[in-house]
Amino acid sequence: MDSGNLNISMDRSTSWIPQPTEDGSFTFFSETFGETFHSTEGARAEAFVKFAKATDLPEKAARDRLYLLDVCYGLGYNTAAALETVWAVNPDCQVQLYGLEWDATVPQGAIVPPLLQSWSPDVQTVLKSLAENHICQTERLQAQLLIGDARQTIDQVIQSGFTADAIFFDPFSPRRCPQLWTVEFFRQVVRCLVQDGKLATYSRSACVRSAMLEAGLTIGTIPMSSDPHPTHEWSQGTIAAWTGTALQTLTQMEQEHLRTRAAIPYRDPTLTDSAEVILARHQEEQKTCNRESTSSWRRRWRIT
Numbered sequence: 140m141d142s143g144n145l146n147i148s149m150d151r152s153t154s155w156i157p158q159p160t161e162d163g164s165f166t167f168f169s170e171t172f173g174e175t176f177h178s179t180e181g182a183r184a185e186a187f188v189k190f191a192k193a194t195d196l197p198e199k200a201a202r203d204r205l206y207l208l209d210v211c212y213g214l215g216y217n218t219a220a221a222l223e224t225v226w227a228v229n230p231d232c233q234v235q236l237y238g239l240e241w242d243a244t245v246p247q248g249a250i251v252p253p254l255l256q257s258w259s260p261d262v263q264t265v266l267k268s269l270a271e272n273h274i275c276q277t278e279r280l281q282a283q284l285l286i287g288d289a290r291q292t293i294d295q296v297i298q299s300g301f302t303a304d305a306i307f308f309d310p311f312s313p314r315r316c317p318q319l320w321t322v323e324f325f326r327q328v329v330r331c332l333v334q335d336g337k338l339a340t341y342s343r344s345a346c347v348r349s350a351m352l353e354a355g356l357t358i359g360t361i362p363m364s365s366d367p368h369p370t371h372e373w374s375q376g377t378i379a380a381w382t383g384t385a386l387q388t389l390t391q392m393e394q395e396h397l398r399t400r401a402a403i404p405y406r407d408p409t410l411t412d413s414a415e416v417i418l419a420r421h422q423e424e425q426k427t428c429n430r431e432s433t434s435s436w437r438r439r440w441r442i443t
Contacts (some may be wrong), residue, residue: 155248165254167214167245172254172315176213176245178341181256189376193361194305196221200228204235208296208303208331211308211319211394212238212284214249215266217307219258222265222280222337234313236282237296237303238269239289246270246284256315270428289319290410293327302333308340313347313405317417325354333379343374344392345402345433346421351379352397353404360388373442392440400425401433 156167162181169176178185191197191226198206205225206215209218218238223353225232234334240246249255250270255263265282268275271283285292289310306328310319320342332425334339348358349418358380363375389397396402403425405417412420 140240142192155245157254162217164402165256167248171312172311172392174311174315178338180231182214182216182271183220186216187224188364189341190217190305190307190309190339191220191236192309193376193378194222194337196305198227199304200225200232202229202304204233205305206301206303206333207234207236208301208328209236209238210289210306210307210328212240212269212306213245213267214254214310215246216311218269218282219262220268221307222262223259226261226279230279231316232279234282235301236280237301238282238284239282239292239296240286240290241288243270243273243286273307279442290324290327290407293331294322297327297330301337303331303332304333304336306332306336306338308338313342313344314418317414317421318407318412320344320350321405321410322353322415323407323410324348325350325356327410329354329356329379335384336380337384338379339376340379343377343378344400345396348377348397348402349402350404357382357384357386360389362387370418395440396433398430399433399436400428400430402430402437404427412430 153168158175160177160179160182162184164181164183166182189419207221212218218236225234228415233350247270250267255266265275265280267280269284273286275282292316292335299333305330310316313320351358360380361375361378363372380386403421
């Protein structure tokens with residue numbers, strides 16, 4: 140995960156310290172956001188399950204060509220997992236990819252051992268090229284990494300006419316990075332989604348799902364991979380697509396979550412507001428709404 144322009148001082152660290160996750164892969168910790176870039180349960184596994192698999196890449200890999208958009212490229216894991224998945228099925232598949240990233244030092248920090256060792260040699264080459272040159276062109280890949288505020292760099296993708304079969308949406312959490320979870324930013328991003336494409340995110344937040352709905356998408360859940368699981372872990376994330384695409388239906392509990400105060404979406408009318416302004420606007424809108432409180436919903440569903 141990473142952010143767009145936050146109108147605050149960014150880490151801009153040139154020395155990222157790898158932190159191990161439970162599946163043996165590594166992530167970084169952002170001092171600015173107080174969060175790791177990936178789930179501590181497994182950074183590599185998260186990229187495959189919540190992004191590559193969730194957007195149907197194993198099935199879509201049979202196509203001659205695929206188009207991918209990686210919003211908040213970070214360490215490059217979602218891109219790497221996507222390429223590993225596609226080329227394992229169809230080594231001849233031509234891939235065109237855009238990545239959006241704010242801090243160029245993050246992908247640069249991710250191309251040193253042991254972070255690269257879990258990827259195939261071809262994918263390691265891609266990650267190195269994107270980190271060092273922000274571009275990678277091979278016989279089967281055309282990829283470009285756009286550095287800057289994602290709320291502005293998305294315009295470059297839109298103006299190019301690029302549309303994606305899969306969009307990986309992976310900013311820091313909504314409360315930490317509300318700028319990239321607004322209705323307005325989703326509206327920009329989904330302009331790059333083909334009719335049968337899918338957008339995947341790790342977030343199951345009601346405010347995120349409401350923003351996707353306001354942007355014109357339908358939504359589904361990424362169900363938990365095993366049972367039983369804690370009541371507060373009801374989903375692994377969210378899939379969004381245009382109407383008519385088959386998705387995993389939200390549970391009754393998740394549907395009711397969208398009618399609570401937690402489902403008031405973040406807004407950024409000019410796509411330039413700071414986190415503080417967006418959060419303050421969101422709080423005021425929650426105060427004046429007459430929706431059920433989130434705590435009441437949690438008690439009703441015995442979520443601890």
